[in-house]
Amino acid sequence: MHRRAVLTTLALAAAFPAAAAAPAPRGWALLMVEAPRCPFCAAFRREVLPGYASHPLGRAAPLVSVPIDGPWPDGLALASAPQASPTFILLKDRMEVGRFQGYDDPETFWRALGGLLA
Template structure:
């Protein structure tokens, strides 16, 4: 928002005008930091996978290139976890799974929802939508 405002500043407008419209230097500064600071996401989607998993490979071919561009990825960025590798310390509160792929929605280190398997793109998007609906509204509307 501030970036757009500053782009409009020319001979007719000034920083004083912006300060007058926003009401204070503090508000102007907070607008600047809000516009330039990336939003931290408390939620993430873990994909538990392993080498040689045919359904994981299918997911990577059908969904992998698309997911980062979606609203779902904005809400819950994807983290790939190979279940045959040592379990990451930051995931100690998340239960391992033997089935791959398994998708685990995590918020602040706590499991919110889990889906085992991948049967195709339509079913995946439906299930991910249901998982995300379990997040508090503040997570889904931030960003």
């Protein structure tokens, strides 16, 4: 694990002590970091989430939703703490592989996720 990822993990744990929630999933996962009353998060939930689990990319990286201010799943190694919502963070065995911020429309979302998984 890179030193920066370890430091970020420790910083998140210190900032969100209630993060002793559930452990982050093993394998591929997509972490969606969202904020209350975020209109872009609401649009994602309305336009993409209903079919996410049945989409090939959604099956490849199951979605885990986390509030921007926690609690966070245990055992995450992130490059940095997310500052905007929504932020989508692709994880492989609880380590960040890549991320993208924002939501415009379903096509842009699937293209960005496909690019990360490729």
